[in-house]
Amino acid sequence: MPKVLNPILPGFNADPSILRVGDDYYIATSTFEWYPGVQIHHSKDLANWELVTRPLNRKSQLDMRGNPDSCGIWAPCLTHDGEKFWLVYTDVKRKDGSFKDTHNYIVHASAIEGPWSDPIYANSSGFDPSLFHDEDGRKWFANMLQDHRRRPRSFAGIRLQEFDPKQEKLVGPMKTVFYGTELDLVEGPHLYKRNGWYYLLTAEGGTGYEHACTLARSRNIWGPYELHPQKYIVSSKDHPLAALQRAGHGDIVDTPDGKTYVVHLTGRPITQFRRCVLGRETAIQEAYWGDDDWLYVKNGPVPSLHVDLPAARDDTAxxxxxxxxxxxxxxxxxxxxxxxxxxxxxxxxxxxxxxxxxxxxxxxxxxxxxxxxxxxxxxxxxxxxxxxxxxxxxxxxxxxxxxxxxxxxxxxxxxxxxxxxxxxxxxxxxxxxxxxxxxxxxxxxxxxxxxxxxxxxxxxxxxxxxxxxxxxxxxxxxxxxxxxxxxxxxxxxxxxxxxxxxxxxxxxxxxxxxxxxxxxxxxxxxxxxxxxxxxxxxxx
The missing domain is CATH 2.60.120.200 (Jelly Rolls)
Incomplete structure (x- = not known):
């Protein structure tokens, strides 16, 4: 397979959520205070991507006037339940100081280009939410929990609750199912199911040079979740000379022929001050499932600058x-x-x-x-x-x-x-x-x-x-x-x-x-x- 140079989405394209529907791949990324909200790129081969829509494009969906810098739309999650697309996102109104005002919403559409629905309000208990569609048809809403009483960090674990699409609200009990590791700042949850295991992929360590993707699993969606043998399946935190830094906040996708890839945010620093002028970008890594039913990144956990993909990239444009x-x-x-x-x-x-x-x-x-x-x-x-x-x-x-x-x-x-x-x-x-x-x-x-x-x-x-x-x-x-x-x-x-x-x-x-x-x-x-x-x- 051709070697492709990371990142696959260069420039400010952070917090990627990847989805495959048939032969089509989609990546949704954060847009923060920039309007319209959320970028969705499309690809047929994981190497060549085109921006196809920004779904939050009208006042009934999004109004960020007054939002401070780097607030607004955080960490969208794009999924498909076999009938329509679902997009979950946070509109952050305040992030500095002891309190964070983080409102979580859900929109849906029959086609990726839209029209996308008006938002369904979910909760405001934290940020970086995701929506998981279980095999039995139930839908689960996961996001990090914010606790302003905690010091020095207010991150209090990953909270889970059922979402009822008919009532258009969260229902039933809620429970904190994962508290993260000693790296702290657990956020960005994504749930998957494979071979009877529920897998929980989270981001930890903040979004700077200690960032990482943490993987855990359980036989029950409510836990308890055991940690991956490596804890962190993607991270550059212990490798300051790696070409791709700040690696974390990822998502998993399978190809039609059974290969598995992890997309994740990354940064490419310049100058002796390690400044990422292009912001947090989207990279991709080849992964595989081991005999122990754990996911491993090929040559990981340090992300590779070059990766094998099904097609070469055309860099003409x-x-x-x-x-x-x-x-x-x-x-x-x-x-x-x-x-x-x-x-x-x-x-x-x-x-x-x-x-x-x-x-x-x-x-x-x-x-x-x-x-x-x-x-x-x-x-x-x-x-x-x-x-x-x-x-x-x-x-x-x-x-x-x-x-x-x-x-x-x-x-x-x-x-x-x-x-x-x-x-x-x-x-x-x-x-x-x-x-x-x-x-x-x-x-x-x-x-x-x-x-x-x-x-x-x-x-x-x-x-x-x-x-x-x-x-x-x-x-x-x-x-x-x-x-x-x-x-x-x-x-x-x-x-x-x-x-x-x-x-x-x-x-x-x-x-x-x-x-x-x-x-x-x-x-x-x-x-x-x-x-x-x-x-x-x-x-x-």
Missing amino acids: YWAEQRYTFDAAKGLHKDFQWLRTPEPERIFTIAENKLQLIGRESIGSWFEQALVARRQTHFSYDAEAVIDFSPTDERQFAGLTAYYCRYNFFYLTVTAHADGQRELLILTSEASWPEGRLNFPLAQPVQIPNSGRVRLALSIRGKELQFFYTLEGEQELKRIGPVYDASILSDECGGHQAHGSFTGAFVGMAASDLDGLEARANFDYFVYRPVKHESDRYEV
């Missing part, structure tokens, strides 16, 4: 330049997302082959900001856009941004001085948690004419970011500002240095009008151009 134009009839390209709001018409429109951003709140707002962006999926790339924007003062600004969260971004803006003179100004917020302040002194602004389009560009080569611009009628890009440290656009710098930042770097277009006058910024196109660079340990 992955390395191709993506030039995005805007057509109202086609809508926004599926690569793009925005933040939190289920009312996108308030932050952008497409008309006359332009994307028009409606200036709202400041970049980094947790409520309503006009920011449309795509994932960074390569360690090195170029991006550019042409903007037409006529600000009247310093409180109106729009442009090109490399963005992680409100605490970490680089932003080349078209704005104006207090006297109305238009200028280019770079705004940065580099690892500024908890204040979320801009970095001062600001780079020297560049005065530009008060009319005319401006071409804005940025270049990232590994950890180095440089902005460029050129005015209408000119061809050659000019440097603006210093070289910045792009590696701070990472989980490790996202405001919570351990177990608290969960997304990945984005690049896109943004507009703000702090005067509340809804100033409009028009973008002609957006380009994302992958670059193979000698600094890229994984891609060259």
Whole structure:
């Protein structure tokens, strides 16, 4: 079989839940504060994947305005009961401090593309829920239990309860069936049944460099569950030089010909600070069932950078330049997302082959900001856009941004001085948690004419970011500002240095009008151009 390079879903695609229906494979991943919620990719061969839907795409299903960074949609679980698809997910409203407000919901659909139902509320007792369809037709809802009285961690085990699809609610007794190992932070449960055994796969150790997949089993769904002989079937925690780090939070799938694979999240660190600028990605490992009825990862538990899959991967599209134009009839390209709001018409429109951003709140707002962006999926790339924007003062600004969260971004803006003179100004917020302040002194602004389009560009080569611009009628890009440290656009710098930042770097277009006058910024196109660079340990 062909050797395929991990990850199979590069860039921010965390907490994978995998499902096979016939010859079709699907992976659902977390989207956190990015809208629409949940990404579902499809494949026929486990190697080549295409984004087919984001099912939580209307206000009745999801409204994340006010959700802090790295809250929102956590750890979806995608299953099929022979008749329809089921998707279970958490909408996290608060995660920091002693309390976590974590609301769990269930939606379903006859086809993967939808339409997906309005959500059924399940509970709020924890997060990372899953739904297991037993052989007798009963459905079981499992999620971690949150106990705010525990110190230093509030993770209190895996809680199980039956779900009645006719009544659309949890019913009957609930019980904590698994408390995890000494690694702690047990979460992300998935249940399976094979040869009379119930298997419980969980995530432990947080989502940083101690992360792991823990496997246990029982003859009874209520337990007691015995641990796997290795405890952790996937983990890089004891191997700091392994290419794939932060390995954990997995799911299991069988192929039609009887092979077994485990998908799991992972991170690929760069720089001496081990920063994962592409966030938590989805990797896959070949596994097998031993004579003892335990699952083992081939050559594991340390995950392999290369894995045998049924087909080779076609990377042509992955390395191709993506030039995005805007057509109202086609809508926004599926690569793009925005933040939190289920009312996108308030932050952008497409008309006359332009994307028009409606200036709202400041970049980094947790409520309503006009920011449309795509994932960074390569360690090195170029991006550019042409903007037409006529600000009247310093409180109106729009442009090109490399963005992680409100605490970490680089932003080349078209704005104006207090006297109305238009200028280019770079705004940065580099690892500024908890204040979320801009970095001062600001780079020297560049005065530009008060009319005319401006071409804005940025270049990232590994950890180095440089902005460029050129005015209408000119061809050659000019440097603006210093070289910045792009590696701070990472989980490790996202405001919570351990177990608290969960997304990945984005690049896109943004507009703000702090005067509340809804100033409009028009973008002609957006380009994302992958670059193979000698600094890229994984891609060259």
